[in-house]
Amino acid sequence: MALLEVRDLTVVFQRKGEEPFRAVDGVSFDVEPGQTVGLVGESGCGKSVTSLAIMGLLPKRGAKVTGTVSYDGTDLLKLSDREMRDRRGRDLGMVFQDPLSSLNPVVPIGLQVTEVLERHRGMPRKEAMIEAKNLLDKVGIPDPNRRLKEYPHQLSGGMRQRALIAIALACRPKLLIADEPTTALDVTIQAQILTVMKELVQDLGTALVMITHDLGVVAGLCDEVNVLYAGKVVEKAMRHPLFSEPRHPYTHGLLASIPRLDAARGEKLTPIKGSVSDNIPWAQGCAFAPRCPNALDVCVQVTPAEEDQLGRLLRCHNPVVPGTPAAEEVPV
Amino acid sequence: MSETLVSVQDMKVHFPIKRGVFMDRTVGYVYAVDGVDLEIKRGETYGLVGESGCGKSTLGRAMLRLNEPTAGKMIFDGQDFSAIKGEELRRMRRRIQMVFQDPLSSLDPRQSVESILIEGLRAHDLDKSKEETGKRLRELLSAVGLPTTALRKYPHEFSGGQRQRIGIARALALNPDLIVADEPVSALDVSVQAQVVNLLEELQEQFGLTYLVIAHDLAVVKHISDRVGVMYLGGLVEEATSEDLYAEPLHPYTRALLSAIPVPDPVVEDRRERILLAGDLPSPANPPSGCRFHTRCPWRQQTKCDTERPVLRELKPGHKVACHWAEQIRSGEIQPHEVKPILVEEGDGISPDIPLVGPASVTEALNP
Numbered sequence: 001m002a003l004l005e006v007r008d009l010t011v012v013f014q015r016k017g018e019e020p021f022r023a024v025d026g027v028s029f030d031v032e033p034g035q036t037v038g039l040v041g042e043s044g045c046g047k048s049v050t051s052l053a054i055m056g057l058l059p060k061r062g063a064k065v066t067g068t069v070s071y072d073g074t075d076l077l078k079l080s081d082r083e084m085r086d087r088r089g090r091d092l093g094m095v096f097q098d099p100l101s102s103l104n105p106v107v108p109i110g111l112q113v114t115e116v117l118e119r120h121r122g123m124p125r126k127e128a129m130i131e132a133k134n135l136l137d138k139v140g141i142p143d144p145n146r147r148l149k150e151y152p153h154q155l156s157g158g159m160r161q162r163a164l165i166a167i168a169l170a171c172r173p174k175l176l177i178a179d180e181p182t183t184a185l186d187v188t189i190q191a192q193i194l195t196v197m198k199e200l201v202q203d204l205g206t207a208l209v210m211i212t213h214d215l216g217v218v219a220g221l222c223d224e225v226n227v228l229y230a231g232k233v234v235e236k237a238m239r240h241p242l243f244s245e246p247r248h249p250y251t252h253g254l255l256a257s258i259p260r261l262d263a264a265r266g267e268k269l270t271p272i273k274g275s276v277s278d279n280i281p282w283a284q285g286c287a288f289a290p291r292c293p294n295a296l297d298v299c300v301q302v303t304p305a306e307e308d309q310l311g312r313l314l315r316c317h318n319p320v321v322p323g324t325p326a327a328e329e330v331p332v
Numbered sequence: 333m334s335e336t337l338v339s340v341q342d343m344k345v346h347f348p349i350k351r352g353v354f355m356d357r358t359v360g361y362v363y364a365v366d367g368v369d370l371e372i373k374r375g376e377t378y379g380l381v382g383e384s385g386c387g388k389s390t391l392g393r394a395m396l397r398l399n400e401p402t403a404g405k406m407i408f409d410g411q412d413f414s415a416i417k418g419e420e421l422r423r424m425r426r427r428i429q430m431v432f433q434d435p436l437s438s439l440d441p442r443q444s445v446e447s448i449l450i451e452g453l454r455a456h457d458l459d460k461s462k463e464e465t466g467k468r469l470r471e472l473l474s475a476v477g478l479p480t481t482a483l484r485k486y487p488h489e490f491s492g493g494q495r496q497r498i499g500i501a502r503a504l505a506l507n508p509d510l511i512v513a514d515e516p517v518s519a520l521d522v523s524v525q526a527q528v529v530n531l532l533e534e535l536q537e538q539f540g541l542t543y544l545v546i547a548h549d550l551a552v553v554k555h556i557s558d559r560v561g562v563m564y565l566g567g568l569v570e571e572a573t574s575e576d577l578y579a580e581p582l583h584p585y586t587r588a589l590l591s592a593i594p595v596p597d598p599v600v601e602d603r604r605e606r607i608l609l610a611g612d613l614p615s616p617a618n619p620p621s622g623c624r625f626h627t628r629c630p631w632r633q634q635t636k637c638d639t640e641r642p643v644l645r646e647l648k649p650g651h652k653v654a655c656h657w658a659e660q661i662r663s664g665e666i667q668p669h670e671v672k673p674i675l676v677e678e679g680d681g682i683s684p685d686i687p688l689v690g691p692a693s694v695t696e697a698l699n700p
Contacts, residue, residue, distance in 0.1 A: 042522065042523060142673045159612070186548065187593050188383065188589060189612065191592035195606070215522075215596035217594050219594060219595065219597055219600075219601045220594050220598070220602075240599070244599070253523060254522060257523050257526035258526070258596055259526075259529065259551045259552050259555035259556075260595060260597075261554060261578060261590065261593055262578075262595060268533075269526040269529055269530055270526065271525075271526030271530060272523035273527075275491040275493055275521075275523075276521075
């Protein structure tokens with residue numbers, strides 16, 4: 001049994017007088033210790049809501065979460081708030097996208113790190129401070145003794161993100177969820193942070209769920225990749241086959257629309273036509289059909305089921321034949 | 333008609349850091365742009381890349397005189413753009429248009445698309461007759477790939493990609509020679525990003541435009557630019573054609589930048605060697621002496637680097653670099669070594685040598 005098993009996770013947002021909105025629609029995946037699983041997709045695909053649902057951070061009112069999230073055999077969704085608070089920070093760590101808004105601006109960094117150690121590991125303040133110093137050192141913050149006394153605004157973006165990782169790691173959680181941890185950072189800083197995270201997975205055997213929109217980050221870091229579109233996983237594969245032979249037209253289109261550093265000059269990009277607002281609801285067919293170059297009549301009538309094809313899960317009626325170039329853009 | 337459309341000479345933009353309640357005293361400067369020379373040829377795309385805080389946007393804005401440059405000038409089509417003022421400047425602005433990063437905040441939410449597009453035409457007396465203007469608007473919309481029904485709509489009714497198209501149509505409306513695009517695609521999703529990049533390329537072919545594209549994403553810049561300039565802390569460190577820059581980066585910073593960009597291909601990613609830079613970008617208010625990059629440079633040498641500021645020099649035809657040791661690094665004579673990260677002070681970043689006497693605000697003055 002895997003460390004984290006997410007089965008058929010569904011999140012429906014319901015507001016009075018409005019149609020319910022299925023942000024996450026039957027997402028399933030497993031994470032083993034020492035493994036990195038990626039959730040990729042563009043804005044609005046439900047990747048962040050998935051992570052919040054796993055951590056139990058969605059509001060009780062208005063958001064209906066169904067399915068199971070079993071961590072080491074216990075279903076996290078069935079735990080009470082008190083039990084969940086004991087787990088968060090101890091067993092499950094989370095790193096958010098914007099480090100400035102997820103750190104408390106009026107509390108020094110040191111206290112924010114020791115808070116976790118005191119709460120979950122019952123350490124006295126003095127001991128916790130020494131541990132906090134070691135943690136900051138481990139994530140590559142220079143002069144940690146001084147940094148412990150400083151406030152978040154005194155740190156640069158990269159340092160703040162490191163501090164956040166240090167807090168998430170304070171209790172050596174077995175599972176770490178990172179929601180766009182490098183999106184707000186510059187590329188050279190991104191490279192530093194990704195190296196830190198890679199080392200953690202290797203050295204501590206942490207299971208990592210990496211949520212990002214950047215396929216480049218996924219290519220270098222994740223073992224298994226889930227591509228999300230409009231709340232459903234449309235393709236799931238190990239990273240090598242996924243990138244060398246994308247089968248779902250969305251994955252295929254996404255890869256063709258990214259300018260690559262190693263591409264020859266003058267190579268044209270092939271964008272995916274339209275935008276997310278063109279989607280149709282999954283209940284009526286394939287949500288991607290209106291933007292899909294491979295769409296058939298059946299695509300707008302029948303919702304495609306998830307099919308297992310040689311160790312790869314695919315949700316498509318008419319997948320891309322390996323080796324075909326991306327379809328030309330149809331003028332809108 | 334000369335081949336060069338834009339020539340920037342020793343452009344400097346320094347923002348004063350002020351302190352004091354009743355009398356403003358300048359206690360230091362943020363050296364946002366500190367001596368940049370560049371030339372843009374007619375019909376080419378010049379890409380300006382760098383990380384946040386390197387001064388690339390400030391340089392773009394100073395060229396358009398949205399910020400007044402502290403020193404230096406910009407020659408536009410043989411005329412000194414930085415010396416003209418008043419009505420003459422206003423007229424000249426027709427020929428230089430800008431596309432902004434955030435398409436929602438750069439469009440007035442209470443103006444319809446029609447009124448957004450007509451505003452510029454009116455300001456420059458190009459709105460002669462109703463029929464002609466109507467025809468022009470339809471032309472513009474079809475050029476950027478929007479339906480004519482868009483005219484009556486408001487910005488909030490469009491998706492991000494379509495809004496950016498409106499921003500581009502607005503820039504095109506006045507038939508400019510130069511379009512300065514500041515991060516034109518960074519607010520968009522990748523699938524939509526490609527649509528806008530392709531559109532910019534098509535429009536360039538169709539109307540013979542010259543672009544200055546400012547972006548942090550080197551992959552995007554490399555894709556659309558003919559020549560690329562890399563900025564670090566207010567200065568250009570390297571300038572080359574986009575192929576050359578990728579094939580053989582000469583400046584240590586460019587090398588590190590290129591190696592840090594993730595490529596969506598696991599085969600490439602597994603093989604790559606990363607040059608990890610230590611620490612953060614130093615504060616532009618208190619830039620390092622000598623070469624601005626020496627505090628983080630893995631190829632730093634004992635001499636020259638921390639004392640002399642390197643100038644941009646041509647190492648091979650069309651490829652300029654600002655590094656004292658570029659030849660030796662290129663030949664492999666100097667090998668990279670480990671760098672200890674240096675603490676970078678956040679906040680106002682004023683040099684510690686300047687005494688901060690006196691209150692900085694009314695609150696401080698009342699509660700000493």
